[in-house]
Amino acid sequence: MKESQAYIERIKRVNRDFQRLDLAVDQSLSHLLAGQALLARRIEKDYDAERWEPYLRDLWFPVDIHASNILTIELPAREQFAPGQLLSLIGPVGQPFRFRQKLRNILLITYHSPPTPLLLMLPYLLERQVSVTMVLMGSARQYGTDHLPSEVEIIVAEDNLTWNDMVMTLGWADQVFAAVGPGDELSHFADIMRLMRDRRNEVPVNYAFGVLQRPLPCGVGACHACMLNLRGSQKLQCLDGPAFDLTTLRLN
Ligand code: FES
Numbered sequence: 001m002k003e004s005q006a007y008i009e010r011i012k013r014v015n016r017d018f019q020r021l022d023l024a025v026d027q028s029l030s031h032l033l034a035g036q037a038l039l040a041r042r043i044e045k046d047y048d049a050e051r052w053e054p055y056l057r058d059l060w061f062p063v064d065i066h067a068s069n070i071l072t073i074e075l076p077a078r079e080q081f082a083p084g085q086l087l088s089l090i091g092p093v094g095q096p097f098r099f100r101q102k103l104r105n106i107l108l109i110t111y112h113s114p115p116t117p118l119l120l121m122l123p124y125l126l127e128r129q130v131s132v133t134m135v136l137m138g139s140a141r142q143y144g145t146d147h148l149p150s151e152v153e154i155i156v157a158e159d160n161l162t163w164n165d166m167v168m169t170l171g172w173a174d175q176v177f178a179a180v181g182p183g184d185e186l187s188h189f190a191d192i193m194r195l196m197r198d199r200r201n202e203v204p205v206n207y208a209f210g211v212l213q214r215p216l217p218c219g220v221g222a223c224h225a226c227m228l229n230l231r232g233s234q235k236l237q238c239l240d241g242p243a244f245d246l247t248t249l250r251l252n
Helices: 027-031 121-127 138-142 166-172 185-199
Strands: 002-013 018-024 037-043 058-060 062-067 070-076 086-093 105-111 131-137 153-156 175-180 208-211 227-230 233-236 243-245
Touching: 002 027, 027 070, 027 086, 037 070, 105 138, 105 166, 105 185, 121 131, 131 138, 166 185, 175 185, 185 208
Parallel strands: 105 131, 105 175, 131 153, 175 208
Antiparallel strands: 002 018, 002 086, 018 070, 037 058, 037 086, 062 070, 208 243, 227 233
8 A cells, every 4th residue: 555646637527426537546556455445645836745644535336447547536526526636545455355265146236335346346246247236225326326337237226125037136146245334333334235135045155245334434454443343353344444345344
């Protein structure tokens, strides 16, 4: 992990509520993998790189990598940016998602959160002919998906978090990744586990992963604000996450 500078090269609105920012970044960030994030701060021209500090930055999950030094970030359209804006970035933060070796079908769930932390995996999975289904639950149902690859099957869940063919979707998935919004994450993960347990005989280890997006005050393991209670241990979102096996998390 290191600090580098970047600037916004292009901004494009992708749906009613979200925009994409193409960032010209240091080449070291072009190897970032799905699951890894950046800690970002806007800076001015006279930014003193000698006096950088990690604290209280925004957590950004890139959604695409185009060329060796262009990363795309997706952010709410209400956040105002302009091309040319300089940024200080710290990254990569966190561990890449661990996919099963024999992965044919993957289920992505996004619950009260845009699917942003899950999007960087799409090019990797689609290139390997993995079938991808994305279920939008809660406020995520408002998320416009027209800009996502057409190969991704989109399901919008009902108010009670169910959808047609749910038993089949869950039975067919080799792996599940679920992103929930910051706030009541553990309750939301508990809802998702309940859904899966009601429709499968069991939820095995290494099957369903919860992806956390809590703000990371330091991002480097120093403040312990992102500590999580797992069965038998404690882990840090910034160093060990963002994805945790839902069978090991102590859920509400
Ligand atoms: S954010 Fe400080 S330890 Fe993780």
